[in-house]
Amino acid sequence: MTDRTAPSPLVRALIARPVLAATDYPAPDPAVPADPATLFTAWLLDALAADLPDPQVLTLSTVDAEGRPDARVLVLRDVDRAAGAWHFWTEPDSPKARQFTARPDAALTAYWPGPGRQIRLRGPVHPSPTCPTPSPALHCYALHASTAEFWQAGPDRRHLRLRFSRTGAGWTTTGWAPTDIPG
Numbered sequence: 001m002t003d004r005t006a007p008s009p010l011v012r013a014l015i016a017r018p019v020l021a022a023t024d025y026p027a028p029d030p031a032v033p034a035d036p037a038t039l040f041t042a043w044l045l046d047a048l049a050a051d052l053p054d055p056q057v058l059t060l061s062t063v064d065a066e067g068r069p070d071a072r073v074l075v076l077r078d079v080d081r082a083a084g085a086w087h088f089w090t091e092p093d094s095p096k097a098r099q100f101t102a103r104p105d106a107a108l109t110a111y112w113p114g115p116g117r118q119i120r121l122r123g124p125v126h127p128s129p130t131c132p133t134p135s136p137a138l139h140c141y142a143l144h145a146s147t148a149e150f151w152q153a154g155p156d157r158r159h160l161r162l163r164f165s166r167t168g169a170g171w172t173t174t175g176w177a178p179t180d181i182p183g
């Protein structure tokens with residue numbers, strides 16, 4: 001008879017592979033920059049210099065006409081620090097482009113496992129006509145961040161989180177603060 005209380009092979013494999021178990025995560029610079037694009041750029045340059053696999057591939061989340069979330073990965077093409085805008089290319093008749101054209105609310109999420117870093121950006125997506133693309137079939141769009149969250153893993157689960165919110169002229173920030181993840 002099957003033992004229904006025994007953990008499945010999947011559950012056993014997941015338990016055997018703890019998340020964020022490293023001890024050498026980078027300590028964040030306590031001097032917080034004035035805008036999130038500066039810190040995003042520094043972290044992405046770190047990830048590129050460390051040869052992490054495809055660190056410029058981010059998850060873009062959108063909302064469809066029925067209000068249901070949708071998400072997929074795509075390649076980040078540039079960050080406009082002055083505008084607080086994250087550029088990417090896609091086809092204008094793709095489902096994602098139809099979604100953010102009808103309802104611009106979107107999110108971009110990065111996770112870099114080696115340094116234990118997550119970045120969450122939220123804001124509207126708009127066409128970015130001045131950004132070049134390799135083909136007329138691809139259009140450039142930009143997520144204009146209204147909020148940004150930086151998450152840095154620490155040893156012994158001493159994780160830190162930093163939030164930015166756009167104000168009229170600039171950004172307000174919480175500074176680095178302890179946070180946690182369940183489990």
Ligand SMILES: Cc1cc2nc3c(=O)[nH]c(=O)nc-3n(C[C@H](O)[C@H](O)[C@H](O)COP(=O)(O)O)c2cc1C
Nearest residue numbers: 057072073074075076088089090091094095096097
């Ligand atoms: C590593 C990787 C990079 C991708 N880069 C892009 C990209 O830059 N632009 C894009 O439109 N789709 C890109 N895609 C494909 C998207 O994930 C998605 O499948 C496609 O754009 C259709 O999404 P949609 O149906 O939500 O419009 C990439 C997929 C992968 C796995």
